Each structure stands twice: as structure tokens, then as C-alpha cells.
Amino acid sequence: MVRLENNNFISFEELDEIVYLLRNISDFDLSGYSKSSLKRRVERFMSVEKMDLVDLKNAILNIEGFENFFIQELTVNVTEMFRDPEFYKKLRELVFPYLKTYPRLRAWSAGSSTGEEAYSLAILLKEDGLLDRSFIYGTDISARVLDFARKGVYPIKKIKSYTDNFNRAGLTSDFSEHYTAMYDAAIINHEYRNKILFSTHNLVSDHVFNEFQLIMCRNVMIYFDKELQERALKLFYESLTLFGFLCLGSKESLFGHELNKNFKIIDKNLNIYQKIK
Structure with a gap:
């Protein structure tokens, strides 16, 4: 051509x-x-x-x-529920035991797009008995996708792949327990929607707005240049409580970044880190 x-x-x-x-x-x-x-x-x-x-x-x-x-x-990113099931399996295995020591948990799903990652985390917390003491912030630059996320309604045709991911993540309940089917759509249960606040936040220009024990920003920074990646990582570092956890995407890591020395690697392949100073 x-x-x-x-x-x-x-x-x-x-x-x-x-x-x-x-x-x-x-x-x-x-x-x-x-x-x-x-x-x-x-x-x-x-x-x-x-x-x-x-x-x-x-x-x-x-x-x-x-x-x-x-x-x-x-700025809309591709997402799905329990994307990369091995990540959710390791999150539950390596991170949740530490999170259970906190009386209250705050988690941030940055670049949450249409909400699938935030709802996946809420379901995972429910499975481990942590949801009642947890609250999740789902943020994105796009107000339009956040309106979609708040509704928690997804096409029924996507539920099969979500169910496959859910099962591969090692969860023992039935995925159908976490949503209600309505004709050609499925709505995520109210208990999960009630535990998530979706709001606009720009990683390029906005600042710290809370302190978190867990931050997930997966498959977002691959679209940033090195300078903007450094800015986003500094924002996450400042937003994490000491010994809090940062989870990046499969093609993202702290390697080569200035803040690398302030984190311990929890899982190198899945890019899970813990803030140590």
C-alpha cells in the first residue's frame, strides 16, 4: 500500500x-x-x-x-475481567496474606477503563473475606468509560471468556454467583458496585488523592514515554503506604526506573512490587 x-x-x-x-x-x-x-x-x-x-x-x-x-x-484501553488469570492467582497467594493484617484496605485501580479490573479485584477480595473492610477507587481520564463502569453492565457474550478467566485464576466459587443475567447483558452484583468509587483522574497532570495499600495500574504505562512513566510511578510511590503493593502490566516493570530501589520484587514475571522505603 x-x-x-x-x-x-x-x-x-x-x-x-x-x-x-x-x-x-x-x-x-x-x-x-x-x-x-x-x-x-x-x-x-x-x-x-x-x-x-x-x-x-x-x-x-x-x-x-x-x-x-x-x-x-x-485513551480507552482494552480490558476484561480477570485478564491474565495467573496475575490474580499470584495476587491472592502472595499479596493478600499481607493485606489481611490491615484493619482497613484501600485499593486503587488506575486506568480502570470500563471497570472490569476493579470489579475483578472486588470479587477476589470477597472470596478471601476482605471485601467488607475494603474500598476500591477506579479512575480513568475518560468520563465516558467511567459512566459505563459505574453501571457494571456487560454484554452476555463476554461472560464466557470472563468465566474462563475466573476459573483459571483458581477461584472456587461459580462466577455466576457474582452477577445477574438480564437477557443479553449481565449486571455485577450491587455489593461490588457499592464498594467501588469510579472517578476521573489524569495520570499526566493530577496529584495524590489518598493513601493506598494496593495500587493496580496494568497495561496503561506502555502507552507513555519514559518521562511520563517516571511521573506516574512517582505518583504511585507517593500514594502507597509503606509496605504497600504496586502491580504493573505484563509488559511493564520498575526495571531501569529511578524508584526501583524503593521497592522489593514480589513476582518478577508478573511485575508485583512492595514499597519498602
Whole structure:
């Protein structure tokens, strides 16, 4: 395919123009995101919306609210319940015994998207008798996906894969105990929805808002450049209580980062760490 024949392709220089434009008309700065990943997402958005570069710039400048819609579409992450079942198995095995020593637990699911990770954690806490003394904060930059997360309603066609993940995570209950089926959808039980506060938070620009014993930010920082990764990790470090746990994604780690010396590796393969100083 010849690049110039497709109006949905943009150069890195044109991507910089879009980032600059957004930074000047909104509060959001995309300059810390991985350029290659961001470029692919912008091109996909243009393809879906049938826009070329001129259309996109005109919409950002002239259509009220478009820049928020555009930014939220770019920052939505793929997620599912009990994604990477081995991670949840190890979380229960290596982290929960320590968490059980706390009278109250606060957990943060950062970049929680449509809520599957936060609900998975709530179910895991319930299985180990920890939910009653726990509270989970689910945050994302996108208000639209958080509205979806608060409802806790997922297409029934996804439940089979969620059930498979749940079983592979080593949980002994039946996954169907944790939701109610309604025609073509399933709603997560109220006891879990009642234990999670979903709210907007921008890892690029926002600050510490609580102290946590557990922070999960999985498969989010792979879209950040090194400088923004350092900023996010500093935010997590400052948000963790001493001996609290940080869980990153399968392609993310503390290796090569300045804060690495302040954490102990709990599971190297699954990127589970404990703050030690």
C-alpha cells in the first residue's frame, strides 16, 4: 500500500501539530504518550470517523466538545475481567496474606477503563473475606468509560471468556454467583458496585488523592514515554503506604526506573512490587 494514497495516515510532524493544538485548547497534554502508539490510535480514529487531517483539525477547533470526545477515544484501553488469570492467582497467594493484617484496605485501580479490573479485584477480595473492610477507587481520564463502569453492565457474550478467566485464576466459587443475567447483558452484583468509587483522574497532570495499600495500574504505562512513566510511578510511590503493593502490566516493570530501589520484587514475571522505603 502506498502511504500517500490513504488520507488516514499522518506523519509524526502532523501528529505533533495535533498534540500542540489539543494542548492549547484543552487541559490535556498528549505529548508524554508513546508517539508510535498515539499515531496508530489517531489514524484509527480518523479511519473510523472518515476524517482526513484537515477535517480533524477543523473539528477540534470548531465543534464544541469534540476535543473531549477525541481524547477519550484515544485513551480507552482494552480490558476484561480477570485478564491474565495467573496475575490474580499470584495476587491472592502472595499479596493478600499481607493485606489481611490491615484493619482497613484501600485499593486503587488506575486506568480502570470500563471497570472490569476493579470489579475483578472486588470479587477476589470477597472470596478471601476482605471485601467488607475494603474500598476500591477506579479512575480513568475518560468520563465516558467511567459512566459505563459505574453501571457494571456487560454484554452476555463476554461472560464466557470472563468465566474462563475466573476459573483459571483458581477461584472456587461459580462466577455466576457474582452477577445477574438480564437477557443479553449481565449486571455485577450491587455489593461490588457499592464498594467501588469510579472517578476521573489524569495520570499526566493530577496529584495524590489518598493513601493506598494496593495500587493496580496494568497495561496503561506502555502507552507513555519514559518521562511520563517516571511521573506516574512517582505518583504511585507517593500514594502507597509503606509496605504497600504496586502491580504493573505484563509488559511493564520498575526495571531501569529511578524508584526501583524503593521497592522489593514480589513476582518478577508478573511485575508485583512492595514499597519498602
